[in-house]
Amino acid sequence: MLGTGIIKGMAETARNFFGSYADPERLVTVEYPEERLAPKENARNFPFLVYDGDNPMAGLRCVACQICEKECPPKCIYIVKDREKKPDFVGKPQFQPKVFDIDISVCMSCQICVEVCPFDAIKMDTEFELSRTDRFGGLLFDKHELARSNEHYQRIHPTEAAEIDARREAEVAKAEAKARADAEAKAGEKTGADAKAGGGAASPASGKKSTPPGKA
Amino acid sequence: MNPGFSILALIVLMGAVGAMTLRNLVHCALSLAVTFAGLAGLYLALGAEFVGLAQVLVYIGAVAILIVFAILLTRPLDTAQARPFSATWVAGLAVALIVFGVLSMAIHRSGVGADRVALSGGVTVREIGDLLMTWYVVPLEVVGLLLTVALIGAVIIALREEAPRAEDAAGDGPGKGIGKEKEPGHREP
Amino acid sequence: MNGMREAADQIFVNAKHWLVEWMPPALQPLSSILLSVSAIVSVFALLFAITTIVERKGLGRFQNRLGPNRVGPFGWLQPVADGLKTLTKEDVVPRAADRLVHFLAPLALVVPVFLAFSVLPIGRNMAAIDLDAGLLFFFAVGASSELAVFMAGWSSRNKYSLLGAMRAIAQMISYEVPLIVSSLTVVMMAGTLSLVEIVRVQADFWHGLPQWHVFTPWGLAGFLLFFVAATAESNRSPFDIPEGESEIIAGYYLEYSGFKFALFFLGEYLGLFAVSALAVTLFLGGWSAPVSLLAWLPSWFWFFAKLCALIAVLIWVRATLPRLRMDQLMRFAWTFMLPMALINLVVAAVWHYVGGGLAGWLIGAVLLAVPYVGLGLLLGRPGGFRKRTYRFAD
Numbered sequence: 001m002l003g004t005g006i007i008k009g010m011a012e013t014a015r016n017f018f019g020s021y022a023d024p025e026r027l028v029t030v031e032y033p034e035e036r037l038a039p040k041e042n043a044r045n046f047p048f049l050v051y052d053g054d055n056p057m058a059g060l061r062c063v064a065c066q067i068c069e070k071e072c073p074p075k076c077i078y079i080v081k082d083r084e085k086k087p088d089f090v091g092k093p094q095f096q097p098k099v100f101d102i103d104i105s106v107c108m109s110c111q112i113c114v115e116v117c118p119f120d121a122i123k124m125d126t127e128f129e130l131s132r133t134d135r136f137g138g139l140l141f142d143k144h145e146l147a148r149s150n151e152h153y154q155r156i157h158p159t160e161a162a163e164i165d166a167r168r169e170a171e172v173a174k175a176e177a178k179a180r181a182d183a184e185a186k187a188g189e190k191t192g193a194d195a196k197a198g199g200g201a202a203s204p205a206s207g208k209k210s211t212p213p214g215k216a
Numbered sequence: 217m218n219p220g221f222s223i224l225a226l227i228v229l230m231g232a233v234g235a236m237t238l239r240n241l242v243h244c245a246l247s248l249a250v251t252f253a254g255l256a257g258l259y260l261a262l263g264a265e266f267v268g269l270a271q272v273l274v275y276i277g278a279v280a281i282l283i284v285f286a287i288l289l290t291r292p293l294d295t296a297q298a299r300p301f302s303a304t305w306v307a308g309l310a311v312a313l314i315v316f317g318v319l320s321m322a323i324h325r326s327g328v329g330a331d332r333v334a335l336s337g338g339v340t341v342r343e344i345g346d347l348l349m350t351w352y353v354v355p356l357e358v359v360g361l362l363l364t365v366a367l368i369g370a371v372i373i374a375l376r377e378e379a380p381r382a383e384d385a386a387g388d389g390p391g392k393g394i395g396k397e398k399e400p401g402h403r404e405p
Numbered sequence: 406m407n408g409m410r411e412a413a414d415q416i417f418v419n420a421k422h423w424l425v426e427w428m429p430p431a432l433q434p435l436s437s438i439l440l441s442v443s444a445i446v447s448v449f450a451l452l453f454a455i456t457t458i459v460e461r462k463g464l465g466r467f468q469n470r471l472g473p474n475r476v477g478p479f480g481w482l483q484p485v486a487d488g489l490k491t492l493t494k495e496d497v498v499p500r501a502a503d504r505l506v507h508f509l510a511p512l513a514l515v516v517p518v519f520l521a522f523s524v525l526p527i528g529r530n531m532a533a534i535d536l537d538a539g540l541l542f543f544f545a546v547g548a549s550s551e552l553a554v555f556m557a558g559w560s561s562r563n564k565y566s567l568l569g570a571m572r573a574i575a576q577m578i579s580y581e582v583p584l585i586v587s588s589l590t591v592v593m594m595a596g597t598l599s600l601v602e603i604v605r606v607q608a609d610f611w612h613g614l615p616q617w618h619v620f621t622p623w624g625l626a627g628f629l630l631f632f633v634a635a636t637a638e639s640n641r642s643p644f645d646i647p648e649g650e651s652e653i654i655a656g657y658y659l660e661y662s663g664f665k666f667a668l669f670f671l672g673e674y675l676g677l678f679a680v681s682a683l684a685v686t687l688f689l690g691g692w693s694a695p696v697s698l699l700a701w702l703p704s705w706f707w708f709f710a711k712l713c714a715l716i717a718v719l720i721w722v723r724a725t726l727p728r729l730r731m732d733q734l735m736r737f738a739w740t741f742m743l744p745m746a747l748i749n750l751v752v753a754a755v756w757h758y759v760g761g762g763l764a765g766w767l768i769g770a771v772l773l774a775v776p777y778v779g780l781g782l783l784l785g786r787p788g789g790f791r792k793r794t795y796r797f798a799d
Binding site: 240242243246249253256265266269270272273276277278280281284285288340341342 | 503506536537538541542544545546547548549551552555556559567571574578581596597598
Binding site: 010 | 468780
């Protein structure tokens, strides 16, 4: 009959009205600044640079390879390579960024920089309270503002971070084993090793020299 | 002449002049609504409460809206500008003068001005209702019938548009303009 | 005890007389008018402020939300913040707008709505003017607000505004007919158009029970019809198609900002209060108490209690029902509301001649229930609310 649906609907909303006072569980609102939802592991917002250890600039994983800069669709990353090298986590000397800027007013949070980074140096943050009074300079983050410790990364994305840490530890162990083996080999045959070691050192250097034109 | 009447008369006249002379047709219609409101005020000032309020209800609430709708539905918005004088303004003036003459003559002859009776406290709605239901019941019924006929006629005229459309869909319509270009059975569900 | 009751009941009337007597005799009529006007303006504007926050909080609760709770304790100062915001906002007028009409439209909307309150008896001896044709006056000023809606929609030079205005006018004209016809039953039975008289007819008690018009078959049907039509007249959900946010943004007041927007908002809510107050006056006994035991409470208290109850029901309806489509709206008005209102006139006439009582109830119930079910089936049949076919836009 005409009107029964209306009465049913009215009863439903009345139940909501009184129920919301009787049972606070019904209220789904999270009163944001005071209350917060538990962080979600797969959340992502804007990229940050990971560093190991205590010193952000010394421990920065980034080697200024500029892959992310090239891949970034809205071109919000700007990198200048430093002339000086610093040792990476396995002790190999690597380049480091002199300037690493991300304009997060341009960034579209696509995570492509993270996908392409071979060094696990850039990851996505979950920080979202980024409002600034200056919308141009304030939203252009340099490498000091972008640097976050590995502990931070482990906290926000525990699964991913554990996997990466395990891989890096394995690499460190492999490098150490190799160094040990090399040292033992060096100790074993001192005479013929000099020429071999010289050749071994020269070939990576020439390879490195040949890469920049190949890349360009 | 009391000041209330003067103000109301001024409003009525200004509204009427505006309705005649304004360039924008919608402005003319709104100006006409001002005239209606002024007339209602005059009725109220004369103690004719019922007539005055009925004037507001019917003329501002319905007739003005009808005029405005007619303007909006019949011509594009941007060309709602019209010259104050049409090509046949002489004929219009003549007709207006003749109507005015006839009306004023009728009013003068009817003796409305002669037996000026001081009404005590105006006419109540109840008296009007009683008169309408007893002495004037036949005119009331006739007017009601006339309005009903007009209403039904308007509905029939509005409905007639459906007919060519059905033929149109069948493919053998009057064959004018857009109808012919459509393929037969184009709008069949 | 009786004297105190009387004093509480007539406190505002006496206060006004006392204030007016302070004036020199020449200024007494004017000051009396000004006092009534300022009382109406301030009380109903305050009620508007309270209603906005109650509505927002209530709608929240109906939807299992908290509602506004930031400004002041539990958010109750939200209307103050809203008022300050609208007062300080920039008043933007579109370049193509018709400036004069654009400026006049909010005024032409708010002034008649305030006028409508002047004939409503807010309490015993508390009508600003007791017009012989009070009900007609109410509908006359209500009708003149349609022109204001058109002015707003047309002068904005915006297609959505114009569409909203056209929809609003079409809807208001369509629902004005059942509104007036359903209130005609009361006029028939009370034999007067004066709202003060209509309340007086209902104010007596029969064995301690009220004699309101709503407690008769024609009164109940009339009240429901009136209430539905009043919802449509005041453009409230589910009849809020003239300002449907999702399709025409805000309808006729889309191009208004700042205080002019606030005036439209005010006018809309005051219109809602006015028709609700008229429903209270016509069907719910106006300022009279619901049972004689409670008659010791002042008359104005009962009027506002009933008014607030009706407003609460309107908020509840808004929280429940979705918006109707334009053709459904029109169909409902002309194929259900109007026939029912006309049948209700017949029921009222039968009730008058049978003289009430059980026979009157029986005949009235049959006369109303049969067309209700029949028209309901007609509306509800598979083709009733059918998909719209467009004649000119395929």
